[in-house]
Amino acid sequence: MNTLTIDIRKAEQGDAPAIAEVHNQAWRGAYSGIIPHRALNTMINRRGGDWWANAIRRAATILVVEIGGKVSGYATLGRNRARELAQQGEIYELYLLPECQGVGLGRRLFSAARQHLADFGFKGMVVWALEDNSSALSFYEGAGGRDVAEGVEIFDQKALKKVAFVWD
Ligand SMILES: CC(C)(COP(=O)(O)OP(=O)(O)OC[C@H]1O[C@@H](n2cnc3c(N)ncnc32)[C@H](O)[C@@H]1OP(=O)(O)O)[C@@H](O)C(=O)NCCC(=O)NCCS
Numbered sequence: 001m002n003t004l005t006i007d008i009r010k011a012e013q014g015d016a017p018a019i020a021e022v023h024n025q026a027w028r029g030a031y032s033g034i035i036p037h038r039a040l041n042t043m044i045n046r047r048g049g050d051w052w053a054n055a056i057r058r059a060a061t062i063l064v065v066e067i068g069g070k071v072s073g074y075a076t077l078g079r080n081r082a083r084e085l086a087q088q089g090e091i092y093e094l095y096l097l098p099e100c101q102g103v104g105l106g107r108r109l110f111s112a113a114r115q116h117l118a119d120f121g122f123k124g125m126v127v128w129a130l131e132d133n134s135s136a137l138s139f140y141e142g143a144g145g146r147d148v149a150e151g152v153e154i155f156d157q158k159a160l161k162k163v164a165f166v167w168d
Pocket residue numbers: 026029030094095096097100101102103104105106107108128129130133134135136138139140142
């Protein structure tokens with residue numbers, strides 16, 4: 001019988017190329033047809049292995065989910081950046097390889113990220129998602145998030161609405 005181990009841990013330097021690949025595939029899967037093609041390509045190309053190695057080296061908290069030894073998802077988290085929201089923590093990004101979505105890993109990674117923020121002493125948490133990313137909205141609603149604020153992101157002159165979910 002084959003058993004696949006699932007491990008969630010802090011990212012290490014050697015994870016950088018694998019996280020870059022997850023980022024590439026997950027962003028294309030989530031945002032193709034939503035974010036204009038050129039802007040999406042630029043964002044993905046900017047975040048290669050070197051970019052991630054630098055992010056891991058610096059203070060950013062990055063968690064990875066490993067399935068059978070393969071990095072299949074990541075989350076980045078830290079202090080909430082939106083002054084108008086009282087919650088102190090924020091999950092900046094949470095992404096899984098397309099073939100690893102829909103089997104409960106997102107929920108596990110989300111819980112681990114939330115626990116990390118609580119361990120830092122942050123009270124409450126925010127997550128932003130693009131309004132057109134309906135699966136992310138369903139995911140955060142399912143995880144008990146309250147949809148409390150809206151904002152706008154501009155991508156190559158296309159304005160896209162984003163929604164803030166909070167947990168107290
Ligand atoms: C959003 C994402 C992190 C969710 O992780 P996941 O592993 O696919 O989700 P899970 O299997 O843990 O599902 C947890 C719950 O979320 C909801 N959910 C997840 N994907 C959904 C979808 N496509 N449509 C509707 N609901 C969904 C379900 O309610 C599910 O609850 P259930 O167990 O009762 O069915 C993941 O699909 C992903 O990486 N998507 C692409 C990138 C992205 O959009 N990231 C968020 C950017 S803000």
